[in-house]
Amino acid sequence: MTDGPGITRAEIRAVTEARLTFGARGRALETGRALGFALDHAKARAAVLSEIDTGALGAALARAGLTHHVVTSEAATRDTYIRRPDLGRLLPEAARTALPRPAGGLDVALVLGDGLSATAVQLNGVAFVAALAARLQAEGLRMGPVILARQARVALGDGIAQAMEAETVVMALGERPGLSASDSLGVYITHRPEPQTPDSARNCISNIREAGTGVEDAAEQALRLILAMRRLGESGVALSRALGRVALHPAQTPRP
Amino acid sequence: MAYRFDINGTRYSFASLKVLLARATPERSGDVLAGLAADDPVERLAAQHCLADVPLKAFLDDVLEVDGDAVTALIAAQHDAAAFAPVAALTVGEFRDWLLAPKTTGAEIAALAPGLTPEMVAAVSKIMRAQDLIAVTARIEVVTRFRSTIGLRGRLSTRNQPNHPTDDSRGIALSALDGLMMGAGDAVIGVNPATDSLPDFIRICEVLEAIRTQLNIPTQHCCLGHVTTALAAIEARAPVDLVFQSVAGSDKANAGFGVTLALLDEAHEAIRALGRAPEGANLMYFETGQGAALSADAHHGMDQQTMEARAYAVARRYRPLLVNTVVGFIGPEYLADGKQIIRAGLEDHFCGKLLGLPMGVDICYTNHSYADQEDMDILLTALAAAGVNFVITVPGADDIMLNYQSLAFHDAQFIRDTLGKPPAPEFAAWMAANGIGEPDTALPSLEAALSQLRLPAA
Missing domain, CATH: 3.20.20.70 (Aldolase class I)
Incomplete structure (x- = not known):
């Protein structure tokens, strides 16, 4: 096999991460590739099924000068969480009343949830929250303690923000792992969230990880979005339109 | 109309055909999420027994029960009574037996298509096992x-x-x-x-x-x-x-x-x-x-x-x-x-x-x-x-x-x-x-x- 004049193997790798067949085209994947695929899947499954270590995350937040408070959604276990997304959006009454309520309310509630990848939260969660908190503080915005949320879907942040009387909520959580990357953090920002906030009213920054959007970059984008929301009084598609851009909302529409 | 089936002295009731279809469906998380699934395997089997006795003709009514739904109207408009005739007198259970009968040809099954509605085929599939679903479709050719x-x-x-x-x-x-x-x-x-x-x-x-x-x-x-x-x-x-x-x-x-x-x-x-x-x-x-x-x-x-x-x-x-x-x-x-x-x-x-x-x-x-x-x-x-x-x-x-x-x-x-x-x-x-x-x-x-x-x- 020879390289053609136009493109080399290294260039192909730069063009696509697809699992192309470079060697013999046989009847089955070669053993090395088959086992490599299985390992990638095992890593993705481990990321989905693992729980966040709230102790370690809390300690890391403390080192960044941030206090925290832990809540768990109505989905008490990982299995319930995966099968019942509706429960992962609900804040139990006891958790609601136990939330800290700073006098006079908050400008921004910061929530760090496990989502579908505890791996992403362990690797990138605290760094993102700390980077954003520093920027919010510099702007003089009031934040409460960081809420560490277990078995959390995006909309869990709405109830948390309402209980804490926060104007804007930032929900950072692990994205559904792909086969090649299980460390992506997604961030959803919602202004004046309500119990039935549609996804179109949120702005999203996705693929936050070492090989994607960097933590500092993402924090800077998040700050600009929050400031724009406070200025214009809205978030989501309406904000994107007002800012004259298109992309900044969740694109999680099911394919069929 | 309510549907009922008794098992060992316990009466299972299903308020409508739509409810009966849901309760008879083999277990899946989406129906649990929607609050439509049977409570347990015995209720599911009660629903399947009950469903097997429903005449296919009953599915020609509006099963979804939503006024003005264009898909429902399309289903009604697509129904071809002549194509339906060979199975028009059957119940869901009898239709399953007809589909699996050795003398039923693939051509006969394929010819039914314009006469069948989505609710009919969904109903019969709910009382069929994997091998039944495979055996029937293996005989049909859609080119x-x-x-x-x-x-x-x-x-x-x-x-x-x-x-x-x-x-x-x-x-x-x-x-x-x-x-x-x-x-x-x-x-x-x-x-x-x-x-x-x-x-x-x-x-x-x-x-x-x-x-x-x-x-x-x-x-x-x-x-x-x-x-x-x-x-x-x-x-x-x-x-x-x-x-x-x-x-x-x-x-x-x-x-x-x-x-x-x-x-x-x-x-x-x-x-x-x-x-x-x-x-x-x-x-x-x-x-x-x-x-x-x-x-x-x-x-x-x-x-x-x-x-x-x-x-x-x-x-x-x-x-x-x-x-x-x-x-x-x-x-x-x-x-x-x-x-x-x-x-x-x-x-x-x-x-x-x-x-x-x-x-x-x-x-x-x-x-x-x-x-x-x-x-x-x-x-x-x-x-x-x-x-x-x-x-x-x-x-x-x-x-x-x-x-x-x-x-x-x-x-x-x-x-x-x-x-x-x-x-x-x-x-x-x-x-x-x-x-x-x-x-x-x-x-x-x-x-x-x-x-x-x-x-x-x-």
């Missing part, structure tokens, strides 16, 4: 044609799905070439675009057209953007072979996809008028999947499998070339694990085929489902035995744009070898002429193959 002939008995076609996260022209071409050199793509070479902009849509069509024409492949291609984007591309005289759209089983769910029957009618007419296909060719491609209506809160209290079958009424209006359920894509809240995905894949294939559709399946799962590639092997083997028209294949089973796992090009080779299922005859001849799949032929490397291709400028 469609464009440049290749798809669905002939004893053959299995593949969609070559060269998706790329940024729709890079060379990235798409590399994956497509990889598949072609493995013999994948006789059903269609179809790209799910990452964006839905018109210039990207047209560019993707041109990339696929360049591959098809330069390599002289007897197949068709498709960019799976929104139908409105396809319409605009057709208006711009772009090389559009097939119009694609996701469809579902209620007006409200289709509105969630941004489509109406009128819009699909318009697209069907536009692609016919474009005149790229041979006379009489099938020109549309639809995807569906259990849970789509529920995820749009548009299921109206109907179970997800019956809603899925209703989507097929929309599809069959357009005599499509291809229809496939994307069975495990939507996630574990609808189909939790390998067992539920396998069952749903067989049900969808069965219901589509009984309604006369050229049914394929995207045999797939996401990383948060309790499933793995071995479950896909089992479903592929079962569906190949059932005579599935086509399956989706991607490089190494990993779709790097949609972030889920489907089948690898290699998996189609496995089933061709193991069950003796060649691709479409025109494509098989093209493969033979190019030495593809023959051990003594050295095919070019991907680097060389890409270098020989003249792709349109980005």
Whole structure:
């Protein structure tokens, strides 16, 4: 096999991460590739099924000068969480009343949830929250303690923000792992969230990880979005339109 | 009307046909999420016994019970009483026995299609086991044609799905070439675009057209953007072979996809008028999947499998070339694990085929489902035995744009070898002429193959 004049193997790798067949085209994947695929899947499954270590995350937040408070959604276990997304959006009454309520309310509630990848939260969660908190503080915005949320879907942040009387909520959580990357953090920002906030009213920054959007970059984008929301009084598609851009909302529409 | 069944002195009651269908459905997470599932296996069996005694004619009433739903109206309008006549006097249980009877021919089953409604086929599938679903569909042939002939008995076609996260022209071409050199793509070479902009849509069509024409492949291609984007591309005289759209089983769910029957009618007419296909060719491609209506809160209290079958009424209006359920894509809240995905894949294939559709399946799962590639092997083997028209294949089973796992090009080779299922005859001849799949032929490397291709400028 020879390289053609136009493109080399290294260039192909730069063009696509697809699992192309470079060697013999046989009847089955070669053993090395088959086992490599299985390992990638095992890593993705481990990321989905693992729980966040709230102790370690809390300690890391403390080192960044941030206090925290832990809540768990109505989905008490990982299995319930995966099968019942509706429960992962609900804040139990006891958790609601136990939330800290700073006098006079908050400008921004910061929530760090496990989502579908505890791996992403362990690797990138605290760094993102700390980077954003520093920027919010510099702007003089009031934040409460960081809420560490277990078995959390995006909309869990709405109830948390309402209980804490926060104007804007930032929900950072692990994205559904792909086969090649299980460390992506997604961030959803919602202004004046309500119990039935549609996804179109949120702005999203996705693929936050070492090989994607960097933590500092993402924090800077998040700050600009929050400031724009406070200025214009809205978030989501309406904000994107007002800012004259298109992309900044969740694109999680099911394919069929 | 209420439905009742007694087991050991306990009376089980079901308030309506819609409730009965839901309670009789084999277990799946989506119906639990919707609050529609049977409370336990005994209640489910009570519902199945009860359902078996319901006359097929009862399903000619409005089962969804939503005023003004256009899909319901379409189902009523499609019903052909003469085609229905051979089974019109049967109950659901008797219909199952008729389908499985040795003297019932495949031609007789196929001839029923215009007389059957989605609710009838969903109902009978709920009281059929995996082997029943396989045995019946293995006898039916639904053949469609464009440049290749798809669905002939004893053959299995593949969609070559060269998706790329940024729709890079060379990235798409590399994956497509990889598949072609493995013999994948006789059903269609179809790209799910990452964006839905018109210039990207047209560019993707041109990339696929360049591959098809330069390599002289007897197949068709498709960019799976929104139908409105396809319409605009057709208006711009772009090389559009097939119009694609996701469809579902209620007006409200289709509105969630941004489509109406009128819009699909318009697209069907536009692609016919474009005149790229041979006379009489099938020109549309639809995807569906259990849970789509529920995820749009548009299921109206109907179970997800019956809603899925209703989507097929929309599809069959357009005599499509291809229809496939994307069975495990939507996630574990609808189909939790390998067992539920396998069952749903067989049900969808069965219901589509009984309604006369050229049914394929995207045999797939996401990383948060309790499933793995071995479950896909089992479903592929079962569906190949059932005579599935086509399956989706991607490089190494990993779709790097949609972030889920489907089948690898290699998996189609496995089933061709193991069950003796060649691709479409025109494509098989093209493969033979190019030495593809023959051990003594050295095919070019991907680097060389890409270098020989003249792709349109980005």
